[in-house]
Amino acid sequence: MRRSVIGLIAIAAATTLVAAGCGPTGTSASAGGSAADTSLVYATGEPDHLTPGRQTVAFDQVMALFAPLTWIDNSNKVTDLAAKSVTTTDNKNWTITLRSGWKFQNGEPVTAQSYVKAWNYEAYGPHAWENSGELAEIVGYTDLNPAKGKPKTTEMSGLKATGTDTFTVELTHPDSQFPMQLTQAQTGFFPMPEAAYKDLAAYDRKPIGNGPYEMTEAWKDNQPFTVQAWKGYQGPKAVTQKVTFKSYTNMDTAYTDVQAGNADVVFLPADKMTSAKGDFGDHLYSFDSPGIDYLGFPLWNKKYSDPRVREAISMSINRQEVNKAIYGGLYTPATALTPPDMAGTQPGICGQYCTFNPTQAKKLLAEAGGFSGEMDLIYPGGDGLDSLYQAYANQIRQNLGIAKVVAKPSADWASYYATLTNSTVAGPHFGHWGALYTSQQNTLRSLFTTAGGCYFCTGKYHNDDVDKLMAKADSATTQSEANTYYTQVQKRVLQDFPVVPTFFDRYSYVTSTKVTKLPSIEGSPVISQIKVS
Template sequence: MTRMSLRLAAGALAASLTLAACGSSDTASDDTTSTTGTGGALSVAVTDPGQLIPGRQTVAYDFAMAVWAPLTWVDDASNLTYIQAESVESDDATTWTITLKDGWTFQDGTPVTAQSYVDAWNTVAYGPNAFENSGQLAHVVGYGDLNPAEGEPTTTEMSGLTVVDDLTFTVQLDGADSQFPMQLSQAQTAMYPMPESAYDDLDAYNTHPVGNGAFELTNDYVENEPLVLDAYADYQGEAPTVSQITFVPYTDTATAYTDVLAGNIDVSDLPADKMAQAEADFGDHVYSFEAAGISYLGLPLSDPRYADVRVRQAISMAIDRDTINDVIYGGLYTPATAFTPAIEPGTPEGICGELCEYDPEGAKALLDEAGGFAGSMEIYYPGGVGLDDLYTAIANNLRQNLGVDAVATPSTDWAEFYQTRLDGDAPGPFFSRWGALYPSQQNTLRAFYVENGGCANCIPWYDPEVASAISAADAQVDGTEAADAYGAVQELILAEFAAPPLFFETYNFVTSDRVAELTTSAVGNPDYAHTVLAEDA
């Protein structure tokens, strides 16, 4: 089995968080030689995206990372380098100056300017547009004006954004934030620019988006139809190693897995229920990337049956994470012992203590102390993505160890699950996970524990003291001190234990024989533009 580990060293991360994140990178990302791609075509199984606009997409990360180029990039050694940005600098971690590289164009031939970024960020942040990734911009001064608590906004622009010249703009944040340069990296898609033509008709733009990246879309988006991307000849960044990427939508991950095995498609996520057999099926064409992902069992905290912290703790202690990991995940995951992934520097591994350890007798005693649990417990998860065995096992654990009438219930598909959770209508405990968009505890903690932080209703518990502690950690300029401060936030989370953490995740993929090497980055997503194909592919 091919195992590629992405271990982010705290020292390396600290170096990447220096206040003046400036200077030129000597990596290939500074290569301004235009190219049409040096290799062949690659096909990738995906979930139908629905939304392609980077400020709106929720499952089209791979598409976005091919069609757009970010300002910065965090590589698999946690080094911060530059792509579209020439520099990102600040004297106080509150006001940042972003300077762009000259000569870059969108795929419609128009120049990428500072105004391109400011217009795009304002559009994403403008409340009435209801862009799903708006929260990524929540700490820019003026975001609240675009998202008032009551009524319509009286402005369409954030006061914290200022265009200095064609290639320079400044960003004023609502407080010091040493992590800001990383927030501009590849997976924070709300930070991507859009061309002027996008604003004529955003619905039309979603059908055929134009970006500033290495690949351009050749066909219009049609639901459940493949998206074909060709290398953009005038791309000013690092040359891609493939000339074409086709994203093929699947409604069932098991079918995608079978198609890769048959050679009908080149890459697919490895479904959870196939992990135990994947090595036998694919040999060294299984890729397991250690990445900043963590899963929880979300709880419907508006239901009074979950109000007592002992109920929440008992549920956690009744789940046999080790056996689930061995039997279902083939040992590829790690039972969670903290509230952020272990790969994120400063994560206090082991802080969860006995609350994350399997203790069925202790769990039952704790539930009895809390007065028991009345009625049935419906555990809700997205159907069709290989999670059936996991949630059936959790339901069995809770039924056998707590005497609760627990049953696992799948949604019809991801879209139904996402909307149900977003509306706060999950009927019981539910699937909850986050893959950090940059390798810092900040992103995971904000996503789960700050309202509008990224993962809406994943853990519907937002405590002002926790939010304040996260902000205090943000202000730590030194990378090591920041990592320690985020770790201290977890003591506050532990006291309330709003939801049980389940697993530190790896991101797992299977490939056809046409793929010689699947490359990745610090966020764990494959870097499809730089996939190495077999010589005879």
């Protein structure tokens, strides 16, 4: 899936490479035609890398070129793709068996060693590959990433090839969600051929994958490049012969190009949400997604340390009104800490505190001692968020009776992100998490535990009860049991109310009239299954 990731807070959408209704053995129930002589132009941002273990903003391109071990179907079930099976008896020790006959696009066989070598190379700290953290649960990862000095080994002890098509993975703790982590968007789990290591810089420009498309030319900075359907792919065949990825620095320009027919698909820019229906009609597509927006808080600041202050702010926001005015009605007001397309999520679990009620909001604020001084709402400048945060500021000021509430953008993303990591953010602030796999685990662990990697995104919130409940979910023997513990996690976090859930995202796209079908998984287009006239 395509995810435009900025730091650890994913402002996300996605592109998966396998389609709903497509079996993992190479037949496609939804393809319905030949890929001959068909093409489309896919508008994206400029890639950072095309190597799976390195990319952070090139999900579209990388997942057209590679296939994951597992994938998520439209009913949120994990299905094997490049893997024949992913099995365990204790959620800690896993055996992965590959489908035989799979090859890379240069003819090399895809073997267990293709994964083991790629994962070890990526995890080796001195290489500083961006997606290394996705492998952090594997035993031996810390040996490759010591706190001081150079690693004394180049291989994780918990990762072993036990046969041509079989390898084992030992995790540091039981994790019932591991098969889901091997799906589409966690590109750090993808394999690489032996040819890659001969010249990694060249490989980054023209990677050799195991997916539905292969490169026809090397990627050059700020230049379009084309991929073509690969005849040797063992998964669901591509229905469009060629896809040209065209990068834009301004997505409003991309939007205009799609209108003019100079490009065919683009993720809907935020400032076009209210006009897209009128501009594109039936060629506006809006999908449920694994993303959620929220307001975070500097929990160390006495002004925001009382949960009743945070609850009052939440209840003072008329989400329905904001949705209509800012998002053109495309989003859904949040009523939980995870979006409804994640298995086990209970919409409405947030209860009264996610419901607009200015009278009760004022009462809560008064019980907490009121609010003195100026309230600053902080958000990254330059990302099209001005109208949204001005609307929040106006509603909080009017509905809570606070004299001065100001929407304050940072100079850019980097300066905003720094205020989170160094704990200097001045007030309620922008938050978004686009999960990399559709399990509540990804969002809850990332935002509400110190081990999740983005706890500073929520004011460094931490609660021992939450950690214990997450551990129980990891050890669960069934998904239903895990979901029971995730529900308990949500209830416990909401007792503290460290964030204000605002919206469940819907990932929206507009297309040219050339596109006749835009299938999706996890809220994002399946590039290989897009049909064009």
